[in-house]
Amino acid sequence: MKPDAIKAELRRLFTEAQKLESDLVRHQVEWATWDATKRRDGEGPPDWLIDKDDELVKPFEHLATSLYLTTVCFLDAAQLHAYLRQFYQTFGSKFDAGKAASEYDVDIYWSGEPFNTFLATLRQILAPLDVLGDADRYLKLSGVQYLEVILGNTASIIHKIGATPASEADVYKAVRHVLENIFPSAITPQSKFFKKAQEYRPDILIPELSSAVEYKYARDEAKLKAVIGQISDDVKGYTGDHDYNLFYAVFYVTNDFWGQAKFKQV
Incomplete structure (x- = not known):
């Protein structure tokens, strides 16, 4: 695998980890608060804290491990052996x-917000290597967050x-x-999702966010099963x-046939 391709994968992984960062560190603060105030009373942790571990901690651990391995791969492929030793x-x-x-820590000088120290340190290490790109990438990250809010509020809209x-x-x-109205590039997007038998056309394309959105509609439980199979x-x-490189499937149902727990399991 060529260094440029590995670099692109590093950017993707880092962006995905950043998406989880703010929620993750708030969750860790909530754990620390519970540990300091409730543990001495003999109470067990609430279910919502444990559920958040599955939602935030485990995915971040997977991303962090991938970031570590991909960085090693990149430094080795680029023959930056002294830098790789420093990384180790x-x-x-x-x-x-788990440690990552x-x-x-808390940014006491500027924002006052907590941040993940693994990502902060990795960002510092990668900074001289032109891996993470410029400020546009962070603007793109913010745009993805706006996109997810809009998609999550489809029914309300x-x-x-x-x-x-x-x-x-x-x-x-x-x-x-x-x-x-928010992402001008979504007005006349282009794509190259061509296959021998057919051309795949996502319902919504947003080139400036490198994102594609596919909506699924179901009026009954049988249809919901069918459209999930289409994924x-x-x-x-x-x-x-x-x-x-970022794809969303949004399900619109006329009734809550299963409830969120079963839907997520499926």
């Missing part, structure tokens, strides 16, 4: 993902405009108007265009 001195030759996910969707097209057209075909189809 900083993080160890055997990576501790649990250690944080449709309700406020007084629409009663009867198909996937009705759903994504209502939301696309909102996205086009595997979408995964195979949305390949071949390196301009897009």
Whole structure:
């Protein structure tokens, strides 16, 4: 694998980790607060704290391990052996993902906000190597966060405009108007998701965020099962265009057939 390709993967992994960072460090602060105030009373940790471990800590540990291994791969491929030795001195030759996910500090000079020390240290190490890009990447990260808020509020958007969707097209057209006002590149996007048998067309493309969105509509439980099954075909189809590397499937259902717990499990 060439250094440029490894560098691109490092950027992707770092962006994904940054998306989790603020929620993760707040969660660690909540654990520390509970540990300091409740443990002495003999109370067990609340379920919501434990659930957050599955939602935030485990995914971050996986990303942190991938970041560690990919950085080693990049430094070795670039023949930066002295820098690789320094990297090992900083993080160890055997990576501790639990430590990477649990250690944080507070920016007392500027924002006053807590931050993950593993990401901060890794950012400092990678800074001279032009791996993470410029400020545009952080603007892009903020844009992704806005996008996720909008997608998560699909039902609210449709309700406020007084629409009663009867198909996937009705759903994504209502939301696309909102996205086009915020992300101009979504108005006339282009893609290269071509396959021998057909061309795959995501419902919404946002080139400036390298993001594609596919909506799924279900009016009953049988249809919901069917559209979930379609995701595997979408995964195979949305390949071949390196301009897009972030994909969302948004499900719009006319009733809460399963509840969130079963839906997430499926």
